[in-house]
Amino acid sequence: MGAFPNDGIRRVFFSLVRRYGVENNIEYLGFVSEEEKHEIVAKAKVLIYPSHNDSFSLVILESLALGTPVVAYDIPGPKSVFSDVPDVLFVREFDVRGLALAVVRILDNYDHYLGLIYSEKLLSFIRLHTSWDLVAKQVINLIKESVAG
Numbered sequence: 001m002g003a004f005p006n007d008g009i010r011r012v013f014f015s016l017v018r019r020y021g022v023e024n025n026i027e028y029l030g031f032v033s034e035e036e037k038h039e040i041v042a043k044a045k046v047l048i049y050p051s052h053n054d055s056f057s058l059v060i061l062e063s064l065a066l067g068t069p070v071v072a073y074d075i076p077g078p079k080s081v082f083s084d085v086p087d088v089l090f091v092r093e094f095d096v097r098g099l100a101l102a103v104v105r106i107l108d109n110y111d112h113y114l115g116l117i118y119s120e121k122l123l124s125f126i127r128l129h130t131s132w133d134l135v136a137k138q139v140i141n142l143i144k145e146s147v148a149g
Contacts, residue, residue: 001031005076009066014020016104040061041068042066042068045069045072045107045115047071048070048071048103049070051072053077056077057072060078060088064087064088067114068117069087069113069116070087071088071089071102071106072089074129085122086122089106
């Protein structure tokens with residue numbers, strides 16, 4: 001879902017899809033409605049989030065709220081927000097093999113990760129991030145702590 005940053009990356013992506021013969025495993029949907037996006041993510045067993053730049057990832061938060069674990073690169077924004085969340089696995093940025101292995105780890109231990117989705121720790125985290133006012137207050141507190149410390 002979503003859009004490629006540019007046409008060159010889209011062409012490279014689909015070239016690799018053809019080269020590795022995984023056309024039947026890939027369905028690119030482009031932009032979809034919020035309702036459709038939520039239905040798709042809620043049915044997924046894992047969300048792969050290979051972003052190279054992000055701060056507070058709504059995609060990760062929505063995925064968790066919909067009951068879907070996430071594998072993402074350990075870039076500063078998402079890592080600082082979600083590092084203590086049990087259903088978000090981080091791998092080194094650009095480590096595509098690491099992404100794949102983390103996905104396999106979740107699929108091989110799916111019942112374990114599904115149980116974590118409904119943990120009180122994750123539910124508390126989601127409650128704390130259900131509005132931009134709450135998120136802004138947390139960011140202000142983090143800034144105050146870093147200035148004081």
